[in-house]
Amino acid sequence: MFQSPPLLAALLISFALGSVYSIEDIPDVDGDRDFGIQSFSLSLGQEKGKVRLGSGNLTVWFHKEKSNPFINTKSSGRISMAVAVNVSRFEGITMAPPDPILGVSEAFKADNDEKKLNLGVGAYRTEELQPYVLNVVKKAENLMLERGEYKEYLPIEGLAAFNKVTAELLLGADNTVIKQQRVATVQGLSGTGSLRLAAALIERYFPGAKVLISSPTWGNHKNIFNDARVPWSEYRYYDPKTVGLDFEGMIADLKAAPEGSFILLHGCAHNPTGIDPTPEQWEKIADVIQEKNHIPFFDVAYQGFASGSLDADAASVRLFAARGMELLVAQSYSKNLGLYAERIGAINVICSSVDAAARVKSQLKRLARPMYSNPPVHGARIVANVVGDPTLFDEWKAEMDMMAGRIKGVRQKLFDSLSAKDKSGKDWSLYKADWHVLLHRIEQSSVKIQRKPTSRSNKKKESENMTNKWHVYMTKDGRISLAGLNLAKCEYLADAIVDSYHNAKGLNSV
Amino acid sequence: MWRHQLMTTSRCFSTSIRALHWWDHVCPAPKDPITSVTEAFLADTSPVKINLGVGAYRDDEGKPVILQCLRDAEAKIAGCDFLESISSAVSSKLVEESVKLVYGKDSDVIKEGRYAGVQALSGTGACRLFAEFQKRFHPESQIYLPNPTWSNHHNIWRDAQVQQNTFSYYHPDLKGLNFTALMDDVKNAPDGSFFLLHPCAHNPTGVDPTEEQWREISHQFKVKNHFPFFDMAYQGFASGDLDRDALSIRIFLEDGHLLGCAQSFAKNMGLYGHRVGCLSVLCNDMKQAVAIKSQLQKIARAMYSSPPVHGTSLVSTVLSDPDIKALWVKEVKGMANRIQTMRTNLQESLWQLGSSLNWQHITNQVGMFCFSGLTPKQVDWLAREFHIYMTHDGRMSMAGVTTGNVNYLANAINEVTKYGENA
Numbered sequence: 001m002f003q004s005p006p007l008l009a010a011l012l013i014s015f016a017l018g019s020v021y022s023i024e025d026i027p028d029v030d031g032d033r034d035f036g037i038q039s040f041s042l043s044l045g046q047e048k049g050k051v052r053l054g055s056g057n058l059t060v061w062f063h064k065e066k067s068n069p070f071i072n073t074k075s076s077g078r079i080s081m082a083v084a085v086n087v088s089r090f091e092g093i094t095m096a097p098p099d100p101i102l103g104v105s106e107a108f109k110a111d112n113d114e115k116k117l118n119l120g121v122g123a124y125r126t127e128e129l130q131p132y133v134l135n136v137v138k139k140a141e142n143l144m145l146e147r148g149e150y151k152e153y154l155p156i157e158g159l160a161a162f163n164k165v166t167a168e169l170l171l172g173a174d175n176t177v178i179k180q181q182r183v184a185t186v187q188g189l190s191g192t193g194s195l196r197l198a199a200a201l202i203e204r205y206f207p208g209a210k211v212l213i214s215s216p217t218w219g220n221h222k223n224i225f226n227d228a229r230v231p232w233s234e235y236r237y238y239d240p241k242t243v244g245l246d247f248e249g250m251i252a253d254l255k256a257a258p259e260g261s262f263i264l265l266h267g268c269a270h271n272p273t274g275i276d277p278t279p280e281q282w283e284k285i286a287d288v289i290q291e292k293n294h295i296p297f298f299d300v301a302y303q304g305f306a307s308g309s310l311d312a313d314a315a316s317v318r319l320f321a322a323r324g325m326e327l328l329v330a331q332s333y334s335k336n337l338g339l340y341a342e343r344i345g346a347i348n349v350i351c352s353s354v355d356a357a358a359r360v361k362s363q364l365k366r367l368a369r370p371m372y373s374n375p376p377v378h379g380a381r382i383v384a385n386v387v388g389d390p391t392l393f394d395e396w397k398a399e400m401d402m403m404a405g406r407i408k409g410v411r412q413k414l415f416d417s418l419s420a421k422d423k424s425g426k427d428w429s430l431y432k433a434d435w436h437v438l439l440h441r442i443e444q445s446s447v448k449i450q451r452k453p454t455s456r457s458n459k460k461k462e463s464e465n466m467t468n469k470w471h472v473y474m475t476k477d478g479r480i481s482l483a484g485l486n487l488a489k490c491e492y493l494a495d496a497i498v499d500s501y502h503n504a505k506g507l508n509s510v
Numbered sequence: 511m512w513r514h515q516l517m518t519t520s521r522c523f524s525t526s527i528r529a530l531h532w533w534d535h536v537c538p539a540p541k542d543p544i545t546s547v548t549e550a551f552l553a554d555t556s557p558v559k560i561n562l563g564v565g566a567y568r569d570d571e572g573k574p575v576i577l578q579c580l581r582d583a584e585a586k587i588a589g590c591d592f593l594e595s596i597s598s599a600v601s602s603k604l605v606e607e608s609v610k611l612v613y614g615k616d617s618d619v620i621k622e623g624r625y626a627g628v629q630a631l632s633g634t635g636a637c638r639l640f641a642e643f644q645k646r647f648h649p650e651s652q653i654y655l656p657n658p659t660w661s662n663h664h665n666i667w668r669d670a671q672v673q674q675n676t677f678s679y680y681h682p683d684l685k686g687l688n689f690t691a692l693m694d695d696v697k698n699a700p701d702g703s704f705f706l707l708h709p710c711a712h713n714p715t716g717v718d719p720t721e722e723q724w725r726e727i728s729h730q731f732k733v734k735n736h737f738p739f740f741d742m743a744y745q746g747f748a749s750g751d752l753d754r755d756a757l758s759i760r761i762f763l764e765d766g767h768l769l770g771c772a773q774s775f776a777k778n779m780g781l782y783g784h785r786v787g788c789l790s791v792l793c794n795d796m797k798q799a800v801a802i803k804s805q806l807q808k809i810a811r812a813m814y815s816s817p818p819v820h821g822t823s824l825v826s827t828v829l830s831d832p833d834i835k836a837l838w839v840k841e842v843k844g845m846a847n848r849i850q851t852m853r854t855n856l857q858e859s860l861w862q863l864g865s866s867l868n869w870q871h872i873t874n875q876v877g878m879f880c881f882s883g884l885t886p887k888q889v890d891w892l893a894r895e896f897h898i899y900m901t902h903d904g905r906m907s908m909a910g911v912t913t914g915n916v917n918y919l920a921n922a923i924n925e926v927t928k929y930g931e932n933a
Contacts, residue, residue, distance in 0.1 A: 189814035377783030
């Protein structure tokens with residue numbers, strides 16, 4: 001206490017005032033005593049009363065008038081000690097860095113240029129670049145409004161109807177693991193919340209076990225595992241030389257990891273690269289995982305957006321489940337049902353037995369209770385209504401097709417514009433080949449254009465040129481979300497890309 | 511306790527693990543003491559059953575209520591094409607209105623913007639955000655929780671890995687506040703400790719300090735430089751008056767404490783399932799407020815990113831539309847009054863039945879809960895024979911009592927208590 005300047009100051013001032021008080025006013029004996037002030041009042045004592053409280057026999061001191069040198073009382077005009085002693089406990093806290101993804105939208109909003117383009121966060125936009133509320137969602141919400149449903153607490157594990165349909169959507173209603181009740185499903189707060197629950201489960205039941213995440217991966221994965229105190233390391237994934245999957249590197253890194261590691265895999269539409277393993281590659285990945293006794297952990301955030309087919313996009317997960325493996329799967333309905341703001345998703349743990357699934361579910365609940373008690377009801381009801389009703393379900397599939405189709409159209413136009421505009425003789429066929437593949441096999445809501453810079457700093461310079469000169473907002477790793485692009489702006493974006501590629505300061509031409 | 515169990519059974523690095531059986535060492539979790547009451551109640555097929563477990567408001571027919579102010583708010587926002595584009599604006603509005611509710615719209619902290627406010631997942635989420643924040647920036651600190659407190663408080667700070675202690679609160683003989691022991695514990699705690707306080711309608715006891723007692727507590731907190739963290743879950747339910755229920759916090763505010771406060775709209779707006787709440791931490795100045803807010807958002811980002819928008823929009827609409835807000839204030843008072851009436855009725859019924867025990871605490875205690883003093887054995891008996899469900903600590907949610915069931919309840923309580931505790 002005596003090392004702290006504010007308190008020392010308070011002490012000195014109190015000492016001075018304490019002497020004044022003891023002469024002029026009814027003293028605050030407690031205050032004097034607590035601060036070691038020797039006043040006449042303290043030594044002489046003052047009027048007191050005794051009260052017995054129940055079985056206690058403590059003495060309570062009554063003051064004729066409450067006086068406290070540390071409180072600013074209006075009637076006496078004493079100096080307020082509040083400021084002197086009241087240094088915030090959080091004095092040393094610095095500003096957190098802006099989130100690399102969400103920070104982009106903030107910067108975009110602040111920009112007044114009318115040509116600006118937001119290709120940051122992966123949220124779907126219409127051709128008019130407006131957010132889109134799916135028609136099936138509106139229909140579901142109207143139904144819910146008419147029914148006037150209660151707002152009672154959901155059970156900790158979430159809405160039962162939602163949990164049922166979400167597992168079925170992921171695995172197929174006829175899947176053995178579902179029929180055998182071997183899936184522990186708990187509603188979570190979208191992908192993030194579901195991942196966090198899984199991370200907490202890993203930390204508690206596999207203390208010290210590592211999670212391997214792809215290089216690169218979604219920016220928030222690292223934050224989630226860091227905050228959950230789960231150690232992580234990276235496995236090679238993206239190969240800038242081929243603008244494709246570094247399959248050998250990935251396999252080697254999975255083999256080198258300590259036995260019993262958790263391998264974080266993107267079920268489809270890898271974020272941020274947009275590059276997915278082929279079915280054959282998935283088989284080989286599953287082989288290595290089994291061989292090394294690893295546990296697969298899927299993050300499925302784009303089911304329906306990769307190929308346009310919900311079933312096809314779940315193929316990787318179903319492949320692993322069909323092998324009899326135990327695995328974790330986090331799901332999100334932010335993108336495919338446009339329910340970003342309602343925070344609806346699920347964590348599924350596919351176990352080897354009904355008993356294990358029941359126990360795991362109970363422990364997931366135990367982790368959720370001190371996080372948020374029970375999950376929000378609104379989004380869960382929407383999903384349950386849409387997925388559970390055959391008519392609405394079909395309408396949803398059609399809408400998803402439309403959304404994926406718009407993005408496909410935009411990607412084609414961008415490619416065409418780039419090829420037409422770039423007169424440098426630069427060979428874009430590298431990208432055409434991939435884009436050809438991307439166009440016809442993997443259609444995603446976010447195509448991640450990975451240019452071929454020779455160094456990290458070049459990538460950053462390109463991004464900065466895109467933003468500063470062209471008012472195109474994207475994340476610093478070079479990821480652009482095509483969901484934020486429309487046909488009308490493709491040519492403008494192509495100009496920006498060509499310019500940044502060739503003219504960004506300090507860039508080596510390739 | 512579970513960590514010890516885990517350590518003895520964990521074999522996560524054993525090479526003998528087969529890929530098929532990762533979860534063998536996972537034991538079934540103990541049932542949550544509060545939600546498991548509802549589960550048991552739901553499983554009971556008796557027509558006379560009563561649920562006095564979870565603190566969710568019911569009307570006089572025992573049905574959940576959708577407040578009219580909420581219906582008005584729903585109608586107002588229906589058909590709004592927003593979702594993510596305006597969700598951050600709505601969230602800011604919610605925080606603005608929430609802090610006014612608890613600190614008073616004319617308070618200096620609000621006028622000067624000296625608070626870091628973020629929306630949270632109801633009260634639980636707000637407490638958890640704060641616990642994680644406390645751990646991150648005061649890693650060696652402890653939290654002092656009242657004895658008793660809402661059971662989930664222990665879970666929250668434990669999972670945030672903050673060491674916890676308790677301080678005296680409830681006097682079982684008096685069925686009231688053990689004020690001297692409370693003050694002793696406050697004085698004896700190391701300087702600069704973090705304390706969790708219930709600003710009104712203490713859960714589970716329903717016992718609140720008087721205004722004078724709050725002033726003394728606040729003074730002692732200044733002397734000891736303790737950090738007061740308030741969990742405001744029942745604003746409006748204690749006295750029926752929203753401002754009056756915030757008095758304790760405003761006393762601390764006057765005394766210059768830079769406190770923290772978790773708020774929940776689950777009960778007083780009937781938004782249980784929507785998970786709407788707010789966390790605020792008072793600061794020296796706006797600059798610090800901005801810094802702290804950024805750190806809170808960072809913690810939230812790795813937990814769930816952002817809160818669900820639907821409930822947010824409802825609360826924001828209710829609080830910022832004067833007519834709807836006025837209706838809400840009336841409805842909160844109505845809910846509090848009904849509970850107060852049920853307290854009186856229950857007490858009178860028990861006296862009429864000739865119960866010789868002192869049931870004064872039923873009307874002395876405030877808020878949703880009555881800490882009945884029933885023993886676990888008596889609680890089990892009530893469930894088994896009378897199909898009346900409450901938590902094992904004898905906490906009864908008075909919101910579950912109706913004019914239709916109060917006599918049945920009184921009779922049952924009388925039956926299990928008339929022969930004393932050893933019956």
